[in-house]
Amino acid sequence: MLAIFLGDLAFLVGLAILLLPLMVTELSRPRDVILGISTLLLGLVLVTSHDRLNGSPILGIICGAIIIMKLGSEVAHNRWQDLTQEEKHRLGSLERWMTSLQQLSAIGFRTGGIFGDLIKVIRIPGKATTSGKKNGKKWIRPEILTNQNPINSVNMSSGEGSSGQNKVIEAKLEMPSKSHGAQKDS
Numbered sequence: 303m304l305a306i307f308l309g310d311l312a313f314l315v316g317l318a319i320l321l322l323p324l325m326v327t328e329l330s331r332p333r334d335v336i337l338g339i340s341t342l343l344l345g346l347v348l349v350t351s352h353d354r355l356n357g358s359p360i361l362g363i364i365c366g367a368i369i370i371m372k373l374g375s376e377v378a379h380n381r382w383q384d385l386t387q388e389e390k391h392r393l394g395s396l397e398r399w400m401t402s403l404q405q406l407s408a409i410g411f412r413t414g415g416i417f418g419d420l421i422k423v424i425r426i427p428g429k430a431t432t433s434g435k436k437n438g439k440k441w442i443r444p445e446i447l448t449n450q451n452p453i454n455s456v457n458m459s460s461g462e463g464s465s466g467q468n469k470v471i472e473a474k475l476e477m478p479s480k481s482h483g484a485q486k487d488s
């Protein structure tokens with residue numbers, strides 16, 4: 303339970319570190335991406351391996367989490383102290399945060415549009431339409447006309463009437479085609 307909580311917390315902190323350059327550029331540094339990704343991976347490992355972490359390993363994880371939180375607070379404090387008074391005042395204004403949120407939403411919409419276009423390109427047409435119905439086309443294998451079956455050479459105009467034609471049609475339906483037996487459908 304504790305490993306899941308710490309994993310979720312590490313995952314949220316890693317996500318916040320990754321979003322730091324987008325939201326608060328004044329506090330971000332160039333290598334924050336590496337720190338964010340490693341924190342996300344720590345959270346992922348803690349959440350997925352929580353059942354294996356019992357006893358002393360969970361104690362080690364708790365101590366590691368305390369050390370990481372202490373170092374993180376010191377880094378955040380030092381970065382805050384490096385800001386000028388104008389930057390500190392600007393971080394407290396509502397207008398600056400609204401601008402950052404608008405830029406972040408514009409990035410999100412642009413990324414969503416790119417993924418939407420990519421899905422449209424990758425989607426395989428013909429499997430199913432938007433209404434959920436399958437395409438009405440049927441693939442029919444044409445019969446080989448050069449086949450010299452006695453059924454094919456029967457003269458339909460022999461004067462037998464409709465019963466003769468029905469017998470020919472029934473015989474043609476009952477006789478298996480040679481082309482179907484030799485080939486496998488793929």
